Amino acid sequence: MSYPSWSYFPRNARPEPWAEALCAAVGAQRTALDTLQPLPTGATRPSSDGVLEVLRPSMERLGYLVEAGKTRSQRIERPVLFGENGRAEVTYEIDAFHDGLGIAVEVEAGRGAMSNAAYRDIIRTSLLLDADYFVLMMPISYRYQSAGRTSTTDAYAKTREQLSAIYASQRLRLPFRAVLLIGY
Template identity: 60%
Template structure:
C-alpha cells in the first residue's frame, strides 16, 4: 500500500513549508473523487477542470483564489510584463494563486499528461510576477483511449523525473523558492 497522494518538494534539501502540507491534506480530503489509480470508471470525469472543481472548496478555505469557470471573470490571471501606464501587457491564466504566500497552482489531467503541459506550466509560471512557489498537480496514472488503442501514461513519474533533472543538473535555474509536485 502506498501513501496518497504521492508528492515531492523541491529543492530536495529544503523542508516543505506548511502550505505544502496543507495542499497535500486538501488532496487527501478529495481522494475518492480524484484518485487516478485504479482505472477510473467510465462515467468519472478526470479532466483538469473537474479535478480543480473538487479541490476548490479546500483551496479557497486555505486562502487561494481559484478559477471557477471558463469566462474571463472566473479566470485567475497573473501579470508577466507591464506596458504603458503601468497596465499589464502580458498576463497568463493559472488555476489558483495565494497572494500572501505567493503560491501559483496548476492542475493537469489527461491533456497535460499527454501533451507535456508540465513543461509549459514550469516555464510560464516561472515568468509570473510575485510567484515564489509553484504547486503542480499531476495524475499518477492517465488512462487513455485513442484510435482503437488504450494505455496508461505515468504523468506524475515523468514530471518527477523532469524536476529531479532540473534541480540536480543546475544548468536551468528556476526562479522559485520551491516547487511542490503532487500526484493524485
C-alpha cells in the same frame, strides 16, 4: 501507499507547512480524484477543471483564489510584464494563486499528461510576478485509448523525473523558492 503522492523541490529543503496542508486537502478528496482506482463502467476521470472544482472549497479555505470557470471574470490572470502607465501588458492565466504566500498552482489532467504541458507550465509560471512557489498537480496514472488499445502513462513519475533533472543539473535555474509536485 499514501495519497496523494508528492515531491518537494529542491530536495534539500524542508517542505513548508502550506505544502503539507495542500497535500492534505487533496488527500481528503481521494475518492473523487485518485487516478489509480478503477472506474465504474462508463465513468470518466475529471478534467483539470473538474479537479479544480472538487478542490475549490478546501483550497479557498487555505487562502487560494481558484479559477471558477472560463468566462473572463472567472479566470485568474497574473501579470508578467507592465507597459504604458503601469498597466499589465502581458498576463498569463493560471488555475489558482495564493496572494499571501505567492503560490501559483497549475492542474493538469488528460491533455497535460499526454503532452509537454509540464514544461509549458514550468516556463510560463516562472515568468509570473510574485510567484515565489509553484505547485503542479498531475495524475499519477492516465489511461487513454489509442488505435483501439488502452494504454497508460505515468504522468506524475515523468514530471517528477523532469523536475529532478532540472534541480540536479542546475543548468536551468527556476526562480521559485520551491516547487511542489502533487500526484493525484
